[in-house]
Amino acid sequence: MLHLAQETFGGYISLEVEAYVAGLFGLSPAHVHEVVTFYTLYFREPRAGTSSPCATTSPATSRRPGHPASPRGRLGVQRGETTDDGRVTLQAVECLCACEAAP
Numbered sequence: 001m002l003h004l005a006q007e008t009f010g011g012y013i014s015l016e017v018e019a020y021v022a023g024l025f026g027l028s029p030a031h032v033h034e035v036v037t038f039y040t041l042y043f044r045e046p047r048a049g050t051s052s053p054c055a056t057t058s059p060a061t062s063r064r065p066g067h068p069a070s071p072r073g074r075l076g077v078q079r080g081e082t083t084d085d086g087r088v089t090l091q092a093v094e095c096l097c098a099c100e101a102a103p
Contacts, residue, residue, distance in 0.1 A: 002042055012043040
């Protein structure tokens with residue numbers, strides 16, 4: 001539901017959206033806030049589109065930084081940087097739970 005809420009409400013989850021989602025499921029807004037602030041795939045403010053490669057061992061060892069197929073190579077930016085056109089920010093995450101699909 002949080003992924004859908006983020007997509008629906010402008011690409012980020014505000015406190016108002018957290019309260020809305022909490023109300024849908026009979027949860028406290030604090031519980032939803034804990035989830036939103038724990039996971040790196042939820043954003044608390046508007047931002048450019050994001051490429052989020054996993055930085056954990058299995059996926060990281062299967063790609064080389066700077067290789068044209070890596071996100072850094074394709075985008076031409078380092079982690080935390082935004083492309084010159086402002087469309088994509090490269091953000092590494094700790095786990096996407098998809099090690100079997102690493103490049």
